[in-house]
Amino acid sequence: MSDTKAETAYKSLSSILTNTPPSSQNPASSLLYDPEISSQVSALLRHPNSGAGDDNLCRWLYDTFQSSDPQLQLVVVRFLPIIAGVYLSRVTLRKPLAGFEAVLLALYSHETTSRKGQSLTVNVPDLSHPSIYHESKASSKNNATDLNLAVISPSLEPHGTVRSTRRARIVGVALELYYSKIPQMPVGSKIEFCEFCQAWAGQDGDMRKDGNGGDEAINQKVGISKEGRIPLPWELLQPVLRILGHCLLGSNKKNRELYEAACCASRSLYARSLHDINPNAILATGSLVRLAKMGLDSQNDQVDHTEVPWTRVISL
Template sequence: MSDHSESTTPSSTSTRTTEHAPSISSDSLSKTKSAIESLSAILSSFPSNLSFSISSNPNPAFSLLHDPQVASQVSSLLREPNSGAGDNNLCRWLYDTFQSGDPNLQLIVLRFLPIIVGIYLSRVALRKPLAGFEAVLLALYAHETTSRAGQPITMNVPNLSLPSVYHEAKAPINNNSTELNLAVISPSLEPHGTVRSTRRARIVGVALELYHSKIYHMPVGSKIDFCDFCVVWAGQDNNDDRDLNKESGSNGRKEGRIPLPWELLQPVLRILGHCLMGNTKNKELFDAAWAACNSLYARSMHDINPKALLATGSLLKLGKKAMEPSEDLDPTEIRKSNVLVI
């Protein structure tokens, strides 16, 4: 699994992020300074521009989020064979940083969630000590449990019996058949203090839902990491459906396919949908997301999972449309090719 980070120099990154970074309060600045000092003690080398930006940058957390040197070092530490243990200093820093309650610092933790989840799910079957990773995941889950206040995430499903800007309908009758239909996107959450095998997919899925809600703030490298791990989780070769269980050459750990229940697969597909169809026109990200969707589609075919087949197949169709030359078309207008001329 390769480490992805933006190919920019620290100085150019500092200039770019300073221009787009929103200002923060003095309390947030104090928390950020403390977090940066703690992280500098963990990393082997710390960018001098970040240390300088504490006093010169209105939002040093924003610079930390997008710094490629920090991302590379943290990613390498998370991928080490003994990472994820309960006494791991980096896991403790990630946990404390998220628990600080500062939204800017929480984004930094979420930036590394794909690697945390990827390594964690790949090592669960090996029965290695992963209390450090689980503490971070439980912190994210508890945050979502509190913010949702026992309510599920729902959406309104359009009812064609009601008029819209795209079609007309007869005067609706006020009964259950014409009322808006609510679809549950994510059920209500129950508090959990430990990660058991029966809860693991739900806890990780909720953490990924939180990541998806902040995905527009995430650097491209974080999204590519996620797409790469999706290929590993699928465990399918697109060419001949061979299992990809194998030893990783970087650190000797065994990686391969994992169970993909819907409560885990659903947020995964939402994130991949953003990577395919998001506003960021990044070819490397698109290619990584395309490969991930193909692998998950092959996995769905192997498992004969109709729901997953429909979802992954739809993403592939959307991806193919995104590859086609773009035209500025109004979807409400009828194309000339569809008009019958008599």
Template sequence: MSGGEEGGSESGEKIRSAKENLSLILPSLSTTTLLGNQEIYSQISRLLRQPNSGAGDNNLCRWLYDTFQSGVSELQLLVLSFVPIIAGVYLSRVAERKPQAGFEAVLLALYGHQTSSRAGQPVSVTLPDLSQGSVYHESKSPNKNNSSSTVAVVSPALEPHGTVRSTRRARIVGVALELFFAKIPHMPASSKIHFCEFCKIWAGQDGDMYMNFEEDVSGKELELKEKEKEKEKGEGRVPLPWELLQPVLRILGHCLLGTNHNDCELFGAASEACRCLFARSMHDVNPQAILPMRSLLRLSKPLLTNHLLPDPTDLPFSSVISL
């Protein structure tokens, strides 16, 4: 047997084993496919929201952990589709001080995978120096002041962690969201919608006052601030440091401007999440978050208008056949 056939046989065996183990948790499981199955996603999502879902002896958390550690890409994508719910429920329950060893084990597995694949190194990008001519630019007098390119760190270096402490929590969850974003084209729309819903909970702010944020509302500024205080939500509100907020912004940007931005439900959920997070950044006076959140709101406004307007290329629908 060749190496490819042996690897395929091993992957098939792991997938069959994952199905058998999942059938013990979901007795009504009657499907041959796991990835992209909305029925399975709905059932697992419902279980992850149960009051005792994150406990250390939770069978579903153990299944998610073992399934991701299998190394089979199809199974890993399936686990990644539940990252928004796992992260959302986990962070929302931190204030309750309940043990969530099951959720933490899954998050640490994702964090460990990223640490190993990146060898702990940071992810950086080189920003071009616009003062220098490109290779396609002809210049008779080359610039003598050659300045070095700017290197921006997208994701800092990763250190191996075996436990989740309060000082590491945001970083570990943020890395899990980075991994989710890396595979986001393969994620179902329902997973992205759940992520947007949890963003609104994490923000703890009502963003309705920024529905038309570009209009001049200076005359009603005090009234709007009072309205914001009245609508402020404390339940589920979590700290949003930059290491957690940065991957959140990337995911919301995909939901607004990605390949499936024509999904009205997803686009609406992402727009509302952006407004809530913008209200939170304004409330916290966080300049690092205000600028990108406002940029997302400005980009989404013309798209929102297009969603509300009828498409002139659509053919009129009628049940009457005209000859």
């Protein structure tokens, strides 16, 4: 049944694109990873008239995600950076973007249903209680190790439309879904996300290169236009930073192009945070910039200090 849905989706997309490669034995995988298909879909999503209510590609993305097939849903999530990037950059132009909004609402509704009214939380150990790793100076009346609950993402309310007051939250939740699937996302999708982060920041970020060291290619001027600058409330910025953190420290760290794009995006967002004088954003983006610098230093340092030296001599 899943293969039938994938084949139907592939044939439907073929009628929208100008040229598609022959269908493979795994059409869902081709839709997700084929560079030719991704290039054509990306070009259509970036078209000046894309995102309207009668946009055939947006309708295909919406129907494909609503198919409830996990593999096909990944295909839609793969193009979320472009959808969110183009949508947020154009929303102030008062252009009809009902097609983009329908896709974003589908992703938001999916997350709302999946979470079942629960917020996303993490348990942070209470350091006032001693553990096997540390001793507590203050005496505790209760020997039990209490856990502090930190809310990463509050509970969601169902929304049928995208209003200006809800826009950042809806897009942010869609990006949280992207982050949860990011190990399965192709590198090209992550690079596109980093590029849009630079556009959203509206700051060059090149001001931070002095004293940071690193590769010359990373320190060169980005040259992003300020036309894409958007408001960055915390509910939107937080998932953005989590995705960038994965790009800096995740399994794809060996991909030089992705790593450089994530470094540039981090510096641009840091410059934007300094410009806005946003303490929370300054702390978070500054941490990403330092992580990027540490990553560059570790790449330049070829010595593995954890490796035990090998020798034929036995020391007593």
